[in-house]
Amino acid sequence: MADLFDGIVMAEQRFHGEGYQEGLAEGSHAGMAEGRRYGALHGARMGSEIGCCLGFALTWHCLLQKCTEEKNSKKIRALDSLIGMIQKFPYEDPTYDKLQEDLEKIRGKFKQVCSMLNIQSDFRIDNERSSLTF
Template sequence: MVAGIAEGRELGVQKGYEIGQEVGFYAGCIRTWRALQAKEPDLVTDRMERGLAALEEMIRDFPLYDPQNESLHDNLERLRGRFKVVASGFGCLQDYYPKEAAQASWSF
């Protein structure tokens, strides 16, 4: 039983870290796009601006510090979808791939 609790805690820490890393990636992309917008205001259309604002609000309201929130995974799926829409508007990569997954797929 003690081993199961320890394994569960370890898995929870790992999954929490992965979710935090993904949400942080999205927040970093928004900061980058906002910096680009400040330098070149014509780069961002009204539609892209609405998408960025919605994405910022979703990240601000994301229950990152409430791991027992039942809507956490639903919110994460909506966040991913909104990110894909905004990223496609900028012509950027539309998926988040953690560094570990990219390294695991390399073969030499």
């Protein structure tokens, strides 16, 4: 008779434990899927921004190489610096601990180059489009 009551009393604890394990497994699975979506979205945004900056820098570098004005050497050095920073950026390592710090440095150098070239830049990414306006 005591075994019958033990089964009834312990049922709540057993069901609670089983429910917890099922919830933990499902939550972990859902969290992984959400994390992948979030990472892909933000990785694509970051890649778009950096790719745009690199294309901008390479184009201006090419244009300024054709000019022989003395004042362009400072602009070319700034562009070389920006291109170097972008090329050293660790695209393949999402666990890189200075990822955000390096990205901010690239953004700062990009703004500096735009200022030197007398170009107003506004790089923004939203859900519908990405744009760099001048």
